[in-house]
């Protein structure tokens with residue numbers, strides 16, 4: 001097993017990519033803390049983990065809130081004794097409008113949930129990870145590597161995640177902490193439900209990559225697992241595209 005006995009936190013663990021990652025980590029022997037704002041979805045992930053005799057715990061968490069993130073790390077260490085892996089995955093989409101029409105409140109919501117959350121996750125977990133080394137995997141997006149019309153806040157936040165990942169890799173590499181990101185393309189989760197409603201747009205979006213299909217959460221979980229495992233022991237500061245060739249399309 002690739003993560004035997006390791007203690008992990010997965011933010012947004014009640015959702016598509018987060019839940020798939022939580023289940024995958026558990027199958028590989030990790031203790032998994034599922035951190036999500038949505039209690040019923042978070043608890044459901046833990047139920048699925050326990051159903052397969054894994055070790056999981058739900059902690060209600062708001063990734064935008066510093067105290068809540070600090071409490072998450074505290075509860076994890078209290079319950080499982082340490083922390084080895086943080087997956088900063090929770091995030092939200094945005095309404096598709098020109099930047100001049102975007103409400104400032106929505107800009108703040110998207111930046112706080114998708115970028116400040118990554119800063120907070122790292123700020124509160126790195127002191128714990130420094131004790132014996134560890135791994136962080138941040139979830140960016142294809143839209144963190146490539147501009148697209150009408151998603152200004154999401155573009156800015158996810159682009160920020162890529163550079164924050166490089167920054168932390170440089171700052172904490174000598175402490176034995178690896179920090180990487182994944183950049184998923186279009187993945188079949190709740191976040192893209194809105195896109196599916198517009199048939200014409202969806203037929204373009206869903207095929208805009210080399211493989212001509214959307215991805216599924218397990219395919220992103222596999223990449224996160226790889227980066228979190230010892231197989232990636234010499235990889236840090238990188239952003240791995242998991243997009244069916246969307247970036248090169």
Ligand SMILES: NC(=O)c1ccc[n+]([C@@H]2O[C@H](COP(=O)([O-])OP(=O)(O)OC[C@H]3O[C@@H](n4cnc5c(N)ncnc54)[C@H](O)[C@@H]3O)[C@@H](O)[C@H]2O)c1
Nearest residue numbers: 012014015016017037062063090091141186187189190191
């Ligand atoms: N699905 C895609 O096409 C796609 C593509 C690129 C990147 N991503 C990124 O993947 C990550 C996971 O998204 P997903 O596609 O699984 O969507 P999802 O909506 O299924 O899951 C997101 C989870 O995050 C949780 N969450 C939202 N705000 C939170 C908060 N403030 N505090 C704690 N939890 C919160 C939600 O409750 C939900 O369980 C996000 O960062 C998203 O931006 C998704």
